Amino acid sequence: MxxxxxxxxxxxxxxxxxxxxxxxxxxxxxxxxxxxxxxxxxxxxxxxxxxxxxxxxxxxxxxxxxxxxxxxxxxxxxxxxxxxxxxxxxxxxxxxxxxxxxxxxxxxREDRTAPTQVAPHGPAPEPPVAAPGSEAGYRGPWRIAGEEERAEWTFTPYIGVGPLHFGMTLEEITSALGEGPAVSSYSHHGEDQQLNYADFPESGIRALFQGGRLGCIAVDALTGPQVRLDATPLTGCAPSYVEDWLVHRTTLRPGSLTYSVAGDPVFADIGLAIRSQRAGDVVLTRPLFLLHDWLDLWHALPSEEWNCS
Incomplete structure (x- = not known):
């Protein structure tokens, strides 16, 4: 401990x-x-x-x-x-x-010497700002939760986010969120079932599993909690602003910043990927908080997750 x-x-x-x-x-x-x-x-x-x-x-x-x-x-x-x-x-x-x-x-296994510090190009970008909520009374499919509707969570790299910690079981996540999953996906291996992911729509969370343990947390851009890093919002923002801010603040060394086949930036040093999710005619950030084995998004994420863009 x-x-x-x-x-x-x-x-x-x-x-x-x-x-x-x-x-x-x-x-x-x-x-x-x-x-x-x-x-x-x-x-x-x-x-x-x-x-x-x-x-x-x-x-x-x-x-x-x-x-x-x-x-x-x-x-x-x-x-x-x-x-x-x-x-x-x-x-x-x-x-x-x-x-x-x-x-x-x-x-x-590589030699861990001092990381190369990359000087930022130009002045620091403006921190991203979360999109405002939808107009009062709107209940359509692209409704964006207002700031006052979202839970406030903090992110600890490779430890967890909000009340969720990597390594949790589905039962522990259900208890922490106070909500049962509405959708659970299982893959079949002979007579065995392996849990792939579970959705918690009221919380705006998708929990993804490896070996029955939480390894990735996807936060819904429209209704999920506002997750902050250094007091800066990561959920429901313009993707380019979040990417620019993260690139500027992150110590870059070989392999610390990669991109998925869909063009999503993946920050290996902190276990964070920024995906885009549609909100009507705009796209907003859908942050993914990951363990090391999930950094290769193309092979780690189930096909259903790619349909959330």
Missing amino acids: REAALAATALLLADPALASSVPRYAPTARAVLAMSTDSYYRWIARERLAAWGENITDLVAAEEEHRAALDRAHALADDPFGEGQEQAIRWLEEQPEDTAAPEQLGRR
């Missing part, structure tokens, strides 16, 4: 407005988070310490040495004709369990 709290704090400190708190937490991030048995927490520590201008050469070297030792041990353990198989298996069994998802490890 302590490491999870430190990881969330380190990610929140990416906000320039909290820069004064960095000296307080940087030593703890190095002493505790960088020494975690969870490889994802170690990566957060290295990435944040580097962004804060700290020397992480020792941490990078230690991580590479650890990975090399694991690779050698796995190679020996998988070779029934090689010497040292039993010793390798015994050594691997004695290693503390890495609580990070194995599929995430391969995506972070």
Whole structure:
């Protein structure tokens, strides 16, 4: 729990407005988070310490040495004709369990040095502004909820948004929102069913699942909660304004900004994609909050999600 709290704090400190708190937490991030048995927490520590201008050469070297030792041990353990198989298996069994998802490890094997700072082009863009609500009494298919109708949620990268946290089950989400899902999509694998997504129309939320756990949250542009990042709205805004603002405020390094096949910007550093959703003759932002395995939108999202544009 302590490491999870430190990881969330380190990610929140990416906000320039909290820069004064960095000296307080940087030593703890190095002493505790960088020494975690969870490889994802170690990566957060290295990435944040580097962004804060700290020397992480020792941490990078230690991580590479650890990975090399694991690779050698796995190679020996998988070779029934090689010497040292039993010793390798015994050594691997004695290693503390890495609580990070194995599929995430391969995506972070690159050397984590200080990210390249990209100077913004021109002055900072104006922050996006949410579209005003529809006229009073309008109840048509493109009705846009007014500011006073939307719940106010905050976004913590790779942790969750509002009352929803990644890793929740459908039952936990239903309890948190106080609403049962109106639509649930299942794919069939033989006799088994796998939950793909569930819609919560009153809340304006679509919860998407992987292995029965929440991995992506899509917020309806017309009626969903107003989710803010650095007090700036992300829901129901003009897509170009949100994209310009995010590009300007984000530290860009190779792979931190990509685009889906539909042209949606995906910000890997914070686990956020900005999709467009029709509202009559205009389009508004439909933000998607994602875990790492969902960043490839084309392969991760079900076909029904693409129909929301």
